[in-house]
Structure formats: C-alpha cells, structure tokens
Amino acid sequence: MTSQSAIESIRVPVIGVLGGIGSGKSFVARTAAEGVEPPWLVLDADKVGHEVLREPEIRSQLVELFSNAILDEAGEIDRKQLAKRVFGEDPAQRAARRQLEQVVHPRIRQTLLDRIASSRGDGYAAVLLDASVLLETGWQPLCDHLVFIETDIAARQERVAGRGWSMEELARREASQWPLDKKRACAAAVVFNDYVTDAAPQELRRLILGWLADAGDSGNSVPESSVVSPSEAPGSSVDDEPRLSTLSYHTRRVPWLSSLSSRRSWWLSAIRRFPGPLLFLPPFVRQPSP
Structure with missing residues (x-):
C-alpha cells in the first residue's frame, strides 16, 4: 500500500470535483x-466504494454490524437496504453512518491513494477525483485544486x-453531507452545468489545462486570461484560485491576482508578507475540517 506522504513527490496534479447530488459532476469530469x-x-x-463493498473482509464486518438483512439473494451487500439504515438525520441513522464510514472510508481512501500513486507511471497527466463526500471525509489534502459543479435545483431533482x-x-x-454553500466556499472555481450543452465540461477542461500549464506539467499554453466574470451562463466559471499560492512575476502566472477583480472573491482575500515568498490567503473562507 502507498502512503500519502510517499506519493507527494511523484504524483500528478489532482483536481477534486465537488457538487451536490445530481449536479452532474461525474458526467462533467x-x-x-x-x-x-x-x-x-x-x-x-462512489465506484471505488462499490468495489470495496464487494470485498469479503468488508462485507463480513458490515454484516457483523448490521446483520444479514443488508445482504441480497446472492449474498452481496444490498446498497439500497444499507442506505435506508445510514442516510438521514435520525440519531440511529447517524450512528449507523458513522459505523459504516469507520469500516469503508479507510479502505476507499487507500485505494484512491494507490491509484493516484500509479497514475504517472500509467501515463496520465492529471487525476480528476470525483467524490461526493470528498470534504466530509477529509480527503481534500489529496487534491491540488477543488472545482464545484453548480446546477439548478430543479435539474438536480429531475436527475x-x-x-x-x-x-x-x-x-x-x-x-448526510455538507451544505452546498460550504462546499462551494472551499472550491477554487465554480463551473455552471445546464445539462443541455457541453459548455461545463469544456470550461472544466480549460481550467485544468491552465493549472497544468502553471505547474509545468503540460505542454498546453496558459489561457489568455484567467479573469472570469461570475455568471450563471452554462459552462461559465467563477475562479477563486488559489487558496494558497506563491507569487510569480508573469501576469499570466498569477491566477490569484486576477481573482481580485471578481465580485465574489476580492473581499474574501488578504495579502500577508513573510520573509519568504509572498502568499495569498483567504482568511474569511471556512476551510474543511481535517
């Protein structure tokens, strides 16, 4: 197994994709x-979680916790039956959810770490981590950037x-998840998905290509401007990147500087001077708990 510290120097950039249930974040990614x-x-x-539920050791632990009632006719975990026990705000459901998470989340996290660690050797230039509970589980340290996929509530309900x-x-x-406003506040950029056009995937691709170019991990050029006006037009984005970044002397390499022009972000930010590099910090944005 691979530890997180062991892969820090070798892994490719990881972009965490956030969004509400039914926001289309998996499709966009x-x-x-x-x-x-x-x-x-x-x-x-989520798919990794389904794989983990099929592992004999995990299945045995869950049956011990929740009884054979969570098994289907084939002896596998019935996710619908399990969901009834753990999703909701009833005290018993919250307690059951904590038990489930204690069993499956460490295994899911380790699987993600292993696949991230092997991604460079497998020829990948970046990893898009689509995890519905990425912040709730404290997995955000695995990511270099976070993007929130915004979708109209009616579209999410229909989906x-x-x-x-x-x-x-x-x-x-x-x-059972963080409020959407809290997730959105932790993201470097917000991309609007209308479920009709492919504008949202195109905008996510543009953002990632820019980050890869800034990191020196891609031959693609940096976008001409990193200033993005906030709107709810399909595929448009609000770029509040980064939460922490070192000053560069090339204007096209200073994404945080352009964020000062954003109505959403400039007042959230402050510049502090240290003996080392100049750092840009948004102290008023609540960060996820570890």
Missing part, C-alpha cells in the same frame, strides 16, 4: 477528460428522480 492527450485519469470514489429516488430520499442523503 468524464466528458472533460475525453480525448485529452496525455490522458487524464477520472477516479470515481435523481430518474434514478428512482423520491425527493425525501434526496433530502435524507443531502442531510
């Missing part, structure tokens, strides 16, 4: 990565209805 060369690896933490979920089920599941 997958589509943004299509056809890119060198390729980008899209890691779907989850297509999964067979009721609005009550959506509310129960969202109650």
Whole structure:
C-alpha cells in the first residue's frame, strides 16, 4: 500500500470535483477528460466504494454490524437496504453512518491513494477525483485544486428522480453531507452545468489545462486570461484560485491576482508578507475540517 506522504513527490496534479447530488459532476469530469492527450485519469470514489463493498473482509464486518438483512439473494451487500439504515438525520441513522464510514472510508481512501500513486507511471497527466463526500471525509489534502459543479435545483431533482429516488430520499442523503454553500466556499472555481450543452465540461477542461500549464506539467499554453466574470451562463466559471499560492512575476502566472477583480472573491482575500515568498490567503473562507 502507498502512503500519502510517499506519493507527494511523484504524483500528478489532482483536481477534486465537488457538487451536490445530481449536479452532474461525474458526467462533467468524464466528458472533460475525453480525448485529452496525455490522458487524464477520472477516479470515481462512489465506484471505488462499490468495489470495496464487494470485498469479503468488508462485507463480513458490515454484516457483523448490521446483520444479514443488508445482504441480497446472492449474498452481496444490498446498497439500497444499507442506505435506508445510514442516510438521514435520525440519531440511529447517524450512528449507523458513522459505523459504516469507520469500516469503508479507510479502505476507499487507500485505494484512491494507490491509484493516484500509479497514475504517472500509467501515463496520465492529471487525476480528476470525483467524490461526493470528498470534504466530509477529509480527503481534500489529496487534491491540488477543488472545482464545484453548480446546477439548478430543479435539474438536480429531475436527475435523481430518474434514478428512482423520491425527493425525501434526496433530502435524507443531502442531510448526510455538507451544505452546498460550504462546499462551494472551499472550491477554487465554480463551473455552471445546464445539462443541455457541453459548455461545463469544456470550461472544466480549460481550467485544468491552465493549472497544468502553471505547474509545468503540460505542454498546453496558459489561457489568455484567467479573469472570469461570475455568471450563471452554462459552462461559465467563477475562479477563486488559489487558496494558497506563491507569487510569480508573469501576469499570466498569477491566477490569484486576477481573482481580485471578481465580485465574489476580492473581499474574501488578504495579502500577508513573510520573509519568504509572498502568499495569498483567504482568511474569511471556512476551510474543511481535517
């Protein structure tokens, strides 16, 4: 197994993709990565979680906690039955969710670490980490940048209805996650997804290409301007990057400087001087708990 510290010096840049349930973050991440060369690896933490639930050791631990009632006819974990026990704000559900997380989250995190660590050797230039509870689990240190996918509530409701979920089920599941405003505040950029055009994937791709160029990990050129006006037009983004960055003497290499022109971000930020490099810090933005 690979520890996080062991991969810091060798891994490719990791972009965490945030968003509400039904926001289309998985679709946006997958589509943004299509056809890119060198390729980008899209890691779907939910799919990794499904893999973990099929591991005999994990299954045995969960049966011990929740009984055989969570198994289907084939003896595998029935995710719908498990969800009924752990999603919601009932004290018993919260306690059951904590038990579930203690069993599965360490295994999911280790799997993500291993795949991130091997991504450079596999020829990937970047990793897009799509994890619905990335902040809640404290996995944000795995990421170099966070992007929030913004979607209209009606579109999200329509999407989850297509999964067979009721609005009550959506509310129960969202109650187990951070509020969307809190997630949005932790992101370096917000991309608006309308579910109609491919503007959101294109904008996410543009942002990532710019970050890769800034990091020196891509031959792609930096976008002509990193100043992005906030709006809710499909695919547009509000770029508050970065949360912490070192000053460069080239204006196209100072994404935080352009963020001062954003109505959403300039007043959130402050500049402090240290003996070392000049750092840009947004002290009024709540950061996720470890």
